[in-house]
Amino acid sequence: MKNENVSYRSLDPLFYPRSVAVLGASKNPNKLGYIQVKALLDGNYDGAILPINPKETEIAGLKCYSTLSDVPGPIDLAIFCVSASQVLQSIEDCGKKKVKAAIIFASGYSETGVEGARQQEMIVDTARKYGIRLIGPNCVGLVNTLNGLVGTFSPAVMSHPLNDQRAVGYVSQSGAFGILTYMAAAQNGLTFNYFVSVGNEMDTEFADVVEYMIHDPKTKVISGYLEGAKNPAKLRQLAKEALNKNKPIVVMKTGRSSAGSRAAASHTGSLAGSDQIYDAFFKQTGIVRANDYEEIISFSKLFLSGKLPTGRNTVIITSSGGRGINEADRCEASGLKIIPLRNETKEKIKEALPSFASAANPVDLTAAAAVTNPELFIAPLKALLEDQEIDNLIFTEFPMFWRDDHPLLQEFIQKCKESDKFVLVTTFPLQGMSIPKGTSEMEKNGIPVIPGNLNPIGALAKLVEYSEKYRKNQINEAQAGQKYPVLKGSKPNLQQLLKPGVTLSEFESSEILELYHIPTSQKALARTAKEAVLHAKSIGFPVVMKIDSQDIPHKTEANAIRLNLQNEQDVVDAYADILSSGKMYNPDAVINGVSVQEMLPKGTEVIVGVTKDPVFGPVIMFGLGGIFVETFKDISFRVAPLTRQDAAEMMEEIKGKAILKGVRGQAPADLETLIDVLLKVSDLISDADGGIEEIDINPLIVYENGLKAADALIITSHSSLEKTEAGRR
């Protein structure tokens, strides 16, 4: 069993060991055991390197020990370059020597099936017995570029010189993708401080590494590659801590498509939830979702420049009209706004530019002008920096003749530094179109210069989203006392109502909703036609009548529902009709009777639902009712429990939100009360503690003031086991 309470500090020996033993060290340069020793040497690892091999006395100039126990001093970390069959015994040896952590590359474990998983479990149990922290198996290892700990056989690290910029950590569930990302980052001026390939995550999981980096002062951005979140509750809590610290988590999550998800499931054995839920989770937690590794690199570089964008309003400055238009397209596709310039700003720019340049947005300096007259870059900059409407400036090209000591470059940098506007310079990465001079000087001064193929515009848009989330979080933190009160008092009654493993009738479901102060339509159960008439009179005409049976959840399909009944005769006829339809639809159904309900006036029909996701547990859904949810799939999700901000964002996210606000002369829907309903459902789910499998409040009819559920369905969980499973998440 995993010990959830182990402190992140126990990972220190993995990142900062004072000594590293290489098990299975070798003299053969083609063997893993040699490559690993050499990597530590070439990496200038700042601790002791201890090759272990009973057949050798020296490897690569280092003293070689026969066994771990022969090593005189303590050993912090062991790197396993041994075959799978030797791993278990070696862990025992490590335990006896009091080794604190180990990296295991070998594959053939849980990723191959039941027998491999059993082997893996034995290794973990042994390690836990001795308190050893593990990375792997089936991984490419761990690298710390700050102390030279190259704990990997991959040549990628040694083949790339270290950049100065080393404040971004990276953790990957795919070794190959991880290495690729490491290389691409290194080639673009960014060396990860930590690189961790978590492999099968038998002990150290993705979230554990994130936690370590959150507490590590040398890490300013946490990046990673994710196939499936194993512990979303922990990740959610960590994301909150990271947001409080303004330390972004940027993750590339694959398996967007149904096909991709299938592959992810069979690849790492991790349970991948549907991508839509992941998207909701990322939005909710402020984790930045990168589309590709290029965006990870760009986002990190933009963040490290030190400024957070103040908004979405963006101006492009170009010396190629065509490129300006293209970048404007990219901006708008990413969610940045290309705003029309104010006349005042336009006039200032026009004064400074030749007649054939364009003072619109994009500002087109024209190629000829930019080449012969570098002043053209300065005057528009000044005008734009003075305009309070603008948040971001993107220079799509840069004067090729500017050098580090060019006075105009210094002026350019100075102006940008004094402003709170975000300034981004993008370049072309083509051969023969070399990176312009002066860019290193700019980067040193907090102006990021990023090649176009790293999608800097997409990354900027994500940084804007991140800053919005960060600022909202700051406000929420300040108002922390004003949270929605949890209705814990309802809990004892709730447990009685939640019979396990059944589909509750509309009556029973409504009772539970009412317990949480979610209004439902007035209703009474009739067991005879006469009773139905009495109920109808008491409720008031017109009424609705529906069959009441746990065995007929889909009442419309069974033709066992009648609307808009105007008088006694209607009710008597409907009673007989409904019963016979119900019996015809399902002759074995146990029918409790016929429910007589008030006919609700028209309003905006919405649906509020709950479903249980295999990864995230209970997930709350919101959408417009009827055809909108069926045909347009116009719905939004959030993982429970919800905050008020989550609930508000759910309404904002649907495409048909204009309908909520009132179209075609209809009154706007009571959004505040609707938000309350979502929060109450969230409370209900928490209180049920895994006991609820699904909820459908459909339709929930929302009025200008207030709302009422016209129908409701709750499905409870089957067993206490299921409850515990779900409760654990």
Add this chain to the structure above:
Amino acid sequence: MKNENVSYRSLDPLFYPRSVAVLGASKNPNKLGYIQVKALLDGNYDGAILPINPKETEIAGLKCYSTLSDVPGPIDLAIFCVSASQVLQSIEDCGKKKVKAAIIFASGYSETGVEGARQQEMIVDTARKYGIRLIGPNCVGLVNTLNGLVGTFSPAVMSHPLNDQRAVGYVSQSGAFGILTYMAAAQNGLTFNYFVSVGNEMDTEFADVVEYMIHDPKTKVISGYLEGAKNPAKLRQLAKEALNKNKPIVVMKTGRSSAGSRAAASHTGSLAGSDQIYDAFFKQTGIVRANDYEEIISFSKLFLSGKLPTGRNTVIITSSGGRGINEADRCEASGLKIIPLRNETKEKIKEALPSFASAANPVDLTAAAAVTNPELFIAPLKALLEDQEIDNLIFTEFPMFWRDDHPLLQEFIQKCKESDKFVLVTTFPLQGMSIPKGTSEMEKNGIPVIPGNLNPIGALAKLVEYSEKYRKNQINEAQAGQKYPVLKGSKPNLQQLLKPGVTLSEFESSEILELYHIPTSQKALARTAKEAVLHAKSIGFPVVMKIDSQDIPHKTEANAIRLNLQNEQDVVDAYADILSSGKMYNPDAVINGVSVQEMLPKGTEVIVGVTKDPVFGPVIMFGLGGIFVETFKDISFRVAPLTRQDAAEMMEEIKGKAILKGVRGQAPADLETLIDVLLKVSDLISDADGGIEEIDINPLIVYENGLKAADALIITSHSSLEKTEAGRR
């Protein structure tokens, strides 16, 4: 005035001149006039190079002439390296010397405003007088890499060695973007045969170059960069010719965003239509829209491999699970289908792979396996090639150890060649991850190998779309006799009904629709309440009543419409109500009376409309009625005139198409009759010959059999000038 009938052959002297004069040739190596002479020399141009400069006798080893008239032989092409002020006189000189064509780089013309446009017009007039074809001004020139004609000052061409692959032509409305694309293509194994920067298109337009390439046997793909189509009717006809010849046109069109469009308008002075109409136009014509220059390069390479994909069903073969998932995501996002493998195929693959590999889709060979056992690439390939469900195979990696003469490589190539399945190999473009050996051998044998950063998957998806369009076009061509019969007989009556420059009343609009056999609701105009009752009785209750006035087009807004009137009294009351509402809404309105109409039974409400686009002329719109068009903007467009296929695609394209096919127990809508209506509207627009500005048939109520317009509005064009302008398109 532009002479539309000039044959594309008149462009021959631009592409294949036997002699080229360089006006303003110079000895100064920093001057355009030297750079241009040198470029022709270094390009090994296969004709005579004739420097012209009165002050020199020799330039770069070539005899220099004082004036054009001093040149003894004929001159096919003149390249103008002179300042803008000398251009007009030089054109006169060219005319006298019977020069056939000229390239003009200079800027400062129509792109700068009215005065520049006037200058430009004078140049064109002079050139037309002498029959000289022109490229430019404000362009970077024209290059033919087949005969060494480097007609540009850009160093890009000379700084890149020529590739063998030279069957793709390129034409650009942006010089800078054009050069960038040329360089990127050349760096990725593709040298354009022709490169044309059309600049201000004063004579030779984008479409003219496309036309030349369609007729050029050395061009297999026509590519380009477009900001605004100047002659969409010509482009549409050319696209049809190109499709008949299976010669794809692949175009990067910028200005997708509203902001981008604004910039495009001010950049080239071309009128950019809304991007949605461009998208419709491209879909309609089979022009492939590339998102970036990378897709132009990839698409061209994929097409040149010689196979057309047979469908969308795609299997990924990877040796990195993570990358496989990521590529699967990209496939599904692009519209390719990652299909689950059939059991039979799975079993065959499983037999050949180690236990820890995955026989799902993506097929994961695993890194270790792929490195130590190259046979692993062959057995799955065989199984997949035998599976008839599969159209495309994508190999995301490739064995690094395969060399040109490796027997397994030869077997791999042989198997792929024998199959009609499309096989694509993608590679990583990172330094330190070199292109694997054997790729040149594969490319020689029709297996495209494309780096991942060129978006080969997006390009493959576009090639699939292209082949679908190509095959549909072949079928349509074969059935060319079966076109929808044009109702030309209606035309004389139509012209009488189209009073110029007015909003026709619903009566008048309906009359026109009926002329084209589009059924409208039965209706009669009442001028008294008594008349209204008589009409209602004759039509049959219930009825609808509406005000009839050209001055009140928005009847609902004026509260001047009453539905579901059940009896005489209702009609009498409604008559009075409607008149008073109408008068209150617009006291000055001329009211013809009240229209009494049949109350149409419920059906699927759709909207069919026509609007006039500034670029494309009349455009036909289709969508679901009411809230769907208002809130979800769920509409599709096609440029008139429509083909039956266009109309059918319009229904397929809307998101709510399921509603047309019947949801929630509703009957499906009569799509065939709906298609007929769209074609009839298209005919009406053609017959009106520019006389119609807008049409709104809203709602058109569609039943299981047949349909009827419940309301209609036609706005006619203001003047005969407007008619001619629109008719010309």
